Amino acid sequence: MKRSHEEHAARFDEKAADYDDDATPEYRACVSLVVDHADPDPDDVVVDLGCGTGAVGLRLATDADRVVGRDISEGMMEQARRKAAERGLDNVTVEEGTFREPNYDGPADVVVSNFAMHHLADEEKRAALEVIAGMEPRRFVLGDVMFFGEPDPEAPFYSPAVDDPATVGVLADALTAAGFSLTAVEMVHEQVGVLVAERAP
Numbered sequence: 001m002k003r004s005h006e007e008h009a010a011r012f013d014e015k016a017a018d019y020d021d022d023a024t025p026e027y028r029a030c031v032s033l034v035v036d037h038a039d040p041d042p043d044d045v046v047v048d049l050g051c052g053t054g055a056v057g058l059r060l061a062t063d064a065d066r067v068v069g070r071d072i073s074e075g076m077m078e079q080a081r082r083k084a085a086e087r088g089l090d091n092v093t094v095e096e097g098t099f100r101e102p103n104y105d106g107p108a109d110v111v112v113s114n115f116a117m118h119h120l121a122d123e124e125k126r127a128a129l130e131v132i133a134g135m136e137p138r139r140f141v142l143g144d145v146m147f148f149g150e151p152d153p154e155a156p157f158y159s160p161a162v163d164d165p166a167t168v169g170v171l172a173d174a175l176t177a178a179g180f181s182l183t184a185v186e187m188v189h190e191q192v193g194v195l196v197a198e199r200a201p
């Protein structure tokens with residue numbers, strides 16, 4: 001990780017109020033694909049790691065029994081809670097938690113994460129995927145900055161000073177090592193994609 005949790009949290013605290021106005025078409029496509037692939041059942045608990053302002057989690061809350069959001073930025077979480085209240089979604093809880101220590105030990109049928117895991121170094125991503133596998137979801141859907149080809153530090157989807165995206169190959173290997181089967185790969189852009197991973201119950 002190129003920045004500490006505190007530094008990432010402070011960066012997102014600053015952006016939180018305007019975060020939703022700043023979405024690229026690729027980001028929006030990624031959100032939609034993560035929502036579509038998550039496809040929770042009505043009695044499912046969905047856990048959204050790095051939930052931010054709730055772009056994915058709040059959309060899933062109408063289909064699932066409950067959505068549990070975790071993030072490190074109080075500013076982003078405040079926005080998610082405000083939006084949930086405005087939409088009358090009383091089945092959403094958003095609290096502090098990290099990929100490595102989600103601060104949640106309840107059931108998790110579907111875990112999602114969008115545009116957040118690229119803040120972790122590859123070794124930390126592997127450890128985070130082990131933690132996610134330990135939550136025993138039947139499905140994990142990851143939307144993120146990821147390299148289908150050569151990394152391009154000039155590309156607009158990540159900032160090399162603070163972000164650390166992985167190649168699709170590294171993510172696929174790490175998901176498999178954590179006990180998932182990769183069942184779908186969606187390329188949104190050569191540096192943005194969605195991976196769907198399933199676990200035998």
Ligand SMILES: C[S@@+](CC[C@H](N)C(=O)[O-])C[C@H]1O[C@@H](n2cnc3c(N)ncnc32)[C@H](O)[C@@H]1O
Nearest residue numbers: 012050051052055071072073076098099114116
């Ligand atoms: C680019 S935003 C994406 C937010 C949301 N998932 C979305 O799709 O709009 C990245 C989020 O990840 C959070 N984050 C960064 N590092 C994290 C970590 N180690 N654990 C949990 N959340 C983290 C940030 O605070 C931020 O809210």
